Amino acid sequence: xxLLSRTLVSSEELADRVLSGDRLALARAITRxxxxxxxxxxxxSALYPHTGRAHIIGVTGAPGTGKSTLVTALTQxxxxxxxxxxxxxxxxxxxxxxxxxxxxxxxxxxxxxDAGVFIRSMATRGSLGxxxxxxxxxxxxxxxxxxxxxxxxxxxxxxAEVAIASTAHTTLVVEAPGLGDEVQAIKAGILEIADxxxxxxxxxxxxxxxxxxxxxxxxxxxxxxxxxxxHGHVVRLQAQxxxxxxxxxxxxxxxxxxxxxxxxxxxxxxxxxxxxWLHDSxxxxxxxxxxxxxxxxxxxxxxxxxxxxxxxxxxSLDETVEAIRRRExxxxxAADALLAxx
Numbered sequence: 039x040x041l042l043s044r045t046l047v048s049s050e051e052l053a054d055r056v057l058s059g060d061r062l063a064l065a066r067a068i069t070r071x072x073x074x075x076x077x078x079x080x081x082x083s084a085l086y087p088h089t090g091r092a093h094i095i096g097v098t099g100a101p102g103t104g105k106s107t108l109v110t111a112l113t114q115x116x117x118x119x120x121x122x123x124x125x126x127x128x129x130x131x132x133x134x135x136x137x138x139x140x141x142x143x144x145x146x147x148x149x150x151x152d153a154g155v156f157i158r159s160m161a162t163r164g165s166l167g168x169x170x171x172x173x174x175x176x177x178x179x180x181x182x183x184x185x186x187x188x189x190x191x192x193x194x195x196x197x198a199e200v201a202i203a204s205t206a207h208t209t210l211v212v213e214a215p216g217l218g219d220e221v222q223a224i225k226a227g228i229l230e231i232a233d234x235x236x237x238x239x240x241x242x243x244x245x246x247x248x249x250x251x252x253x254x255x256x257x258x259x260x261x262x263x264x265x266x267x268x269h270g271h272v273v274r275l276q277a278q279x280x281x282x283x284x285x286x287x288x289x290x291x292x293x294x295x296x297x298x299x300x301x302x303x304x305x306x307x308x309x310x311x312x313x314x315w316l317h318d319s320x321x322x323x324x325x326x327x328x329x330x331x332x333x334x335x336x337x338x339x340x341x342x343x344x345x346x347x348x349x350x351x352x353x354s355l356d357e358t359v360e361a362i363r364r365r366e367x368x369x370x371x372a373a374d375a376l377l378a379x380x
Contacts, residue, residue, distance in 0.1 A: 239295065
């Protein structure tokens with residue numbers, strides 16, 4: 039504890055403390071990675087060989103569907119079953135501080151004090167897809183720390199939520215009656231990433247209509263082989279789900295009322311059934327390849343951005359911006375010139 043209070047702690051020592059179950063070290067490790075410390079890569083490299091055991095569950099959906107309440111209830115269900123749970127809750131970025139607004143942790147107060155639960159809020163900081171750019175790193179650290187389940191709750195920005203499919207093993211798409219989200223979800227391709235569809239707040243008027251709309255969409259897609267894609271700008275990967283004796287996974291619609299726990303046990307059982315199917319069918323290998331490709335691209339992109347920005351003198355960039363503003367040069371030619379210097 040005393041060593042951790044020092045300003046400088048080696049990556050190896052911090053990694054050892056994370057692996058030994060030190061919660062303070064776990065929090066410090068995620069902070070070190072999120073803040074982009076120079077030794078963050080060494081820390082992650084030390085932890086990576088100890089990953090691959092946790093089942094990662096993504097929870098996405100529009101704001102107002104009760105995702106945080108559902109995550110809380112689901113975490114409690116896993117704790118009742120004797121499993122440990124790490125939660126990465128992605129919050130909107132504060133326009134003033136750049137940090138997470140911490141709304142999710144406020145709503146997850148019921149989990150406080152449980153040594154088998156660790157919750158971390160992270161800011162999107164401009165990242166698209168409802169995730170922070172360091173979400174995957176935080177998930178990896180929790181995995182290495184020995185949590186049985188890691189739940190990632192996206193910020194809930196709507197049509198950009200599909201990035202969670204490249205991070206999670208099992209993706210839950212949460213809808214709620216009365217929000218008119220069924221059509222938007224269909225248009226945005228949100229349903230295509232769902233392994234399980236959840237209609238939360240199912241005690242509200244209109245729940246049956248929402249369920250019927252989602253089931254109709256699933257019926258229309260019946261018989262069409264599901265495909266997993268990772269079409270990044272650097273890494274491109276595509277794989278059709280394997281054909282085997284286990285058959286394809288059938289996406290179903292479940293009803294929950296998270297505030298009182300109704301339907302949450304059934305949801306946990308469905309997630310566990312999907313986990314078993316992933317391993318029995320062999321699709322877990324495909325999903326892991328997608329996760330690795332997504333992680334690799336994020337690392338390459340972040341490093342390229344860092345090198346490009348570091349190579350640009352601040353005064354030169356200011357002059358270029360001003361020249362573009364005065365219409366002396368267009369932004370495309372300006373970008374080409376800056377990249378040529380790099």
